[in-house]
Amino acid sequence: xxxxxxxxxxxxxxxxxxxxxxxxxxxxxxxxxxxxxxxxxxxxxxxxxxxxxxxxxxxxxxxxxxxxxxxxxxxxxxxxxxxxxxxxxxxxxxxxxxxxxxxxxxxxxxxxxxxxxxxxxxxxxxxxxxxxxxxxxxxxxxxxxxxxxxxxxxxxxxxxxxxxxxxxxxxxxxxxxxxxxxxxxxxxxxxxxxxxxxxxxxxxxxxxxxxxxxxxxxxxxxxxxxxxxxxxxxxxxxxxxxxxxxxxxxxxxxxxxxxxxxxxxxxxxxxxxxxxxxxxxxxxxxxxxxxxxxxxxxxxxxxxxxxxxxxxxxxxxxxxxxxxxxxxxxxxxxxxxxxxxxxxxxxxxxxxxxxxxxxxxxxxxxxxxxxxxxxxxxxxxxxxxxxxxxxxxxxxxxxxxxxxxxxxxxxxxxxxxxxxxxxxxxxxxxxxxxxxxxxxxxxxxxxxxxxxxxxxxxxxxxxxxxxxxxxxxxxxxxxxxxxxxxxxxxxxxxxxxxxxxxxxxxxxxxxxxxxxxxxxxxxxxxxxxxxxxxxxxxxxxxxxxxxxxxxxxxxxxxxxxxxxxxxxxxxxxxxxxxxxxxxxxxxxxxxxxxxxxxxxxxxxxxxxxxxxxxxxxxxxxxxxxxxxxxxxxxxxxxxxxxxxxxxxxxxxxxxxxxxxxxxxxxxxxxxxxxxx
Numbered sequence: 001x002x003x004x005x006x007x008x009x010x011x012x013x014x015x016x017x018x019x020x021x022x023x024x025x026x027x028x029x030x031x032x033x034x035x036x037x038x039x040x041x042x043x044x045x046x047x048x049x050x051x052x053x054x055x056x057x058x059x060x061x062x063x064x065x066x067x068x069x070x071x072x073x074x075x076x077x078x079x080x081x082x083x084x085x086x087x088x089x090x091x092x093x094x095x096x097x098x099x100x101x102x103x104x105x106x107x108x109x110x111x112x113x114x115x116x117x118x119x120x121x122x123x124x125x126x127x128x129x130x131x132x133x134x135x136x137x138x139x140x141x142x143x144x145x146x147x148x149x150x151x152x153x154x155x156x157x158x159x160x161x162x163x164x165x166x167x168x169x170x171x172x173x174x175x176x177x178x179x180x181x182x183x184x185x186x187x188x189x190x191x192x193x194x195x196x197x198x199x200x201x202x203x204x205x206x207x208x209x210x211x212x213x214x215x216x217x218x219x220x221x222x223x224x225x226x227x228x229x230x231x232x233x234x235x236x237x238x239x240x241x242x243x244x245x246x247x248x249x250x251x252x253x254x255x256x257x258x259x260x261x262x263x264x265x266x267x268x269x270x271x272x273x274x275x276x277x278x279x280x281x282x283x284x285x286x287x288x289x290x291x292x293x294x295x296x297x298x299x300x301x302x303x304x305x306x307x308x309x310x311x312x313x314x315x316x317x318x319x320x321x322x323x324x325x326x327x328x329x330x331x332x333x334x335x336x337x338x339x340x341x342x343x344x345x346x347x348x349x350x351x352x353x354x355x356x357x358x359x360x361x362x363x364x365x366x367x368x369x370x371x372x373x374x375x376x377x378x379x380x381x382x383x384x385x386x387x388x389x390x391x392x393x394x395x396x397x398x399x400x401x402x403x404x405x406x407x408x409x410x411x412x413x414x415x416x417x418x419x420x421x422x423x424x425x426x427x428x429x430x431x432x433x434x435x436x437x438x439x440x441x442x443x444x445x446x447x448x449x450x451x452x453x454x455x456x457x458x459x460x461x462x463x464x465x466x467x468x469x470x471x472x473x474x475x476x477x478x479x480x481x482x483x484x485x486x487x488x489x490x491x492x493x494x495x496x497x498x499x500x501x502x503x504x505x506x507x508x509x510x511x512x513x514x515x516x517x518x519x520x521x522x523x524x525x526x527x528x529x530x531x532x533x534x535x536x537x538x539x540x541x542x543x544x545x546x547x548x549x550x551x552x553x554x555x556x557x558x559x560x561x562x563x564x565x566x567x568x569x570x571x572x573x574x575x576x577x578x579x580x581x582x583x584x585x586x587x588x589x590x591x592x593x594x595x596x597x598x599x600x601x602x603x604x605x606x607x608x609x610x611x612x613x614x615x616x617x618x619x620x621x622x623x624x625x626x627x628x629x630x631x632x633x634x635x636x637x638x639x640x641x642x643x644x645x646x647x648x649x650x651x652x653x654x655x656x657x658x659x660x661x662x663x664x665x666x667x668x669x670x671x672x673x674x675x676x
Contacts, residue, residue, distance in 0.1 A: 092127030115147030160210030228265030300332025334366025345380030
């Protein structure tokens with residue numbers, strides 16, 4: 001009876017509204033109402049209808065038949081999923097659900113070997129229509145975790161299945177709206193559920209690099225943006241690292257309370273923005289929470305130091321505009337922002353800091369090292385940086401002469417770390433290189449002493465070039481050969497030393513054999529009287545005769561030099577360390593001379609036999625010049641480092657082949673007196 005009365009009253013209400021609407025239409029037709037007024041949606045009937053009609057949100061069709069109590073009908077003991085069902089879920093076969101419903105085993109109990117339910121598998125592969133069908137039949141699977149504590153929303157988010165995520169979010173939103181108790185709403189907040197790694201679904205989406213999926217989850221629940229996982233990383237931190245401005249703004253939208261207090265885990269969001277080199281995100285974070293500029297990362301680095309380290313010039317300028325004191329605020333390791341920029345070779349950042357704060361050039365770290373010390377250690381400073389610093393150095397070369405707590409100057413550190421190009425720049429930086437070379441550290445060693453003491457017996461190019469640079473800057477009172485005994489020190493492994501001697505013996509013997517054979521089988525052959533054909537008239541102006549003379553001289557020189565090298569190598573195996581070193585060095589030098597002479601003997605021999613072919617002569621001469629220079633530069637580091645300033649002519653070219661930008665610090669072994 002009550003139901004009938006209710007329907008009858010509703011019908012009367014509708015009829016009354018219809019009558020009233022017709023009356024208003026008649027009145028409106030008889031009146032001259034402007035077109036603009038007719039477009040306004042403010043007539044009394046409209047207001048009445050709007051007030052009397054309840055506003056209901058549209059419910060997804062697959063959720064219309066769901067019952068709230070079904071959400072808590074959790075599945076019983078898990079049953080292994082057979083391959084047929086697993087394949088059907090992977091393929092998104094919705095028809096297989098009908099067959100599964102007819103089976104005795106509830107489909108909510110089916111699990112694969114990873115503990116995934118059928119909803120996990122469908123969501124992971126993005127079959128959103130199948131996801132809808134499964135939720136309609138088994139809504140309890142929304143909360144069912146696998147063995148890694150991942151619910152279906154986790155796996156869908158990590159796989160980046162946006163449609164599946166939207167379907168799951170719509171289902172969760174529907175059930176949340178049906179739950180009246182606040183306690184139940186909090187318990188049903190699946191967006192904050194964590195897996196075995198402490199990751200929420202939002203973490204999972206960001207770890208998979210699916211930013212659009214992450215944005216969908218943020219719009220559904222913003223609180224999860226500030227939760228940390230087991231690594232102490234929040235989704236907000238991950239979004240900043242990813243450099244997605246829209247996602248960061250969505251996470252920060254509407255935050256009126258203290259962000260730093262709500263954010264769990266790492267609070268160094270400014271560091272993450274600097275690492276991403278995104279100025280817009282940096283502005284958004286600092287505008288939202290300016291106090292974050294004072295945070296340090298896990299290594300104890302300030303925001304400005306980190307920005308200088310990564311070389312984010314615009315970010316550094318933004319931080320300098322906000323705070324000036326950070327330039328003189330050291331990190332936990334005692335270094336300053338300018339030191340970080342110099343260490344990584346970011347010249348533009350160094351210039352900007354020095355431009356705004358010239359006094360920062362005097363800053364030293366806890367080891368007493370200035371910016372030139374740092375540049376010498378890292379080897380990444382460019383000549384442009386040295387020139388810029390030199391203009392700011394009011395006292396001539398005082399930075400180059402400063403010593404750290406171990407008494408090492410920047411040149412000492414460049415030598416310790418075998419930085420020949422940096423050492424060359426430092427020497428050019430000073431107007432009195434001899435004075436710098438004579439400075440001794442606390443162990444009483446100069447830069448040249450360190451190079452000679454720690455030079456390995458193996459011929460390492462960087463070490464040879466470093467020694468050559470130091471020797472070329474050395475200015476003795478008279479011409480004398482500077483000792484470089486470290487160049488030929490016998491290795492601790494005697495077998496390697498013996499192998500090296502034997503290898504040189506083979507080369508020297510081959511050269512002696514070849515040059516001997518060339519001496520008795522001269523170019524052009526012999527005439528009937530047994531004389532060389534090209535030796536008929538050596539006093540003539542014929543170019544072939546001159547080339548023949550040069551051939552004979554070069555061949556003899558190569559032959560004799562190789563014999564001297566062979567004898568010296570015999571002496572290098574006597575067992576006397578000092579004699580072995582000197583003999584080995586002598587053998588290397590004469591063997592280099594023999595190689596050079598043999599090459600010229602070959603060239604002059606060819607020219608002597610082809611002198612009439614002008615085009616061929618021009619070609620040979622054009623080829624031999626660059627290769628002769630190349631041979632000189634290749635042999636120079638091995639035989640010329642003890643000749644002094646005469647090697648300065650080739651250092652500039654040889655330094656082009658040195659790579660100082662290595663990942664690990666290459667320093668002298670066994671050097672206890674240094675701080676690398």
